[in-house]
Amino acid sequence: xxxxxxxxxxxxxxxxxxxxxxxxxxxxxxxxxxxxxxxxxxxxxxxxxxxxxxxxxxxxxxxxxxxxxxxxxxxxxxxxxxxxxxxxxxxxxxxxxxxxxxxxxxxxxxxxxxxxxxxxxxxxxxxxxxxxxxxxxxxxxxxxxxxxxxxxxxxxxxxxxxxxxxxxxxxxxxxxxxxxxxxxxxxxxxxxxxxxxxxxxxxxxxxxxxxxxxxxxxxxxxxxxxxxxxxxxxxxxxxxxxxxxxxxxxxxxxxxx
Numbered sequence: 001x002x003x004x005x006x007x008x009x010x011x012x013x014x015x016x017x018x019x020x021x022x023x024x025x026x027x028x029x030x031x032x033x034x035x036x037x038x039x040x041x042x043x044x045x046x047x048x049x050x051x052x053x054x055x056x057x058x059x060x061x062x063x064x065x066x067x068x069x070x071x072x073x074x075x076x077x078x079x080x081x082x083x084x085x086x087x088x089x090x091x092x093x094x095x096x097x098x099x100x101x102x103x104x105x106x107x108x109x110x111x112x113x114x115x116x117x118x119x120x121x122x123x124x125x126x127x128x129x130x131x132x133x134x135x136x137x138x139x140x141x142x143x144x145x146x147x148x149x150x151x152x153x154x155x156x157x158x159x160x161x162x163x164x165x166x167x168x169x170x171x172x173x174x175x176x177x178x179x180x181x182x183x184x185x186x187x188x189x190x191x192x193x194x195x196x197x198x199x200x201x202x203x204x205x206x207x208x209x210x211x212x213x214x215x216x217x218x219x220x221x222x223x224x225x226x227x228x229x230x231x232x233x234x235x236x237x238x239x240x241x242x243x244x245x246x247x248x249x250x251x252x253x254x255x256x257x
Contacts, residue, residue: 051081070096117164179205
């Protein structure tokens, strides 16, 4: 049985980690590499770094972030934000990232998913989906949650897997930063609809929320930000709790690679 993963997410703006609620009112949370080092030592299974304004500001995600992280951190990490081409993917992977996360430009140009998977392998391609319930339908948003698309979450999830995505990162905009629990309904729907691993994001605030996402939501991994950044939950404690709830997680003292 595959172990469930605990993944801190570091949203980066202007070189600093930030966190808000519903993608708004962003507050500084620290230096990305320093926070990453802390999570490395605390037993995180992976890290995700997202440059949240790269697409809306029409910037490329800097490969320098990947290089800085790779020099200090020894667990797998993913970088996303502003990735527009296979050349961008190549630069980020060559500088130490194990995966890239595609969101806005996956929607605008799905060929990047196909080409990325063909060249680098599906295991390197994560499609991030920011979704929000609009008139009883889960719609996909791009440009850091600023622009609604015509896409609906479930068919888009199925489509990106057909294009070659090896993993899906699902963020509920309705739950983002609220600490009120993951959106179990859409999490479960997408987990059951696709044959690739699915990461649940948005809303983790208490131990039981993570358990529910992995158990009731059938997610393969859970991702959170503010509860880790501000030490509301320690990864070691979370893993110990999940183990008592019969959730198969990698133990804190195990090797991280």
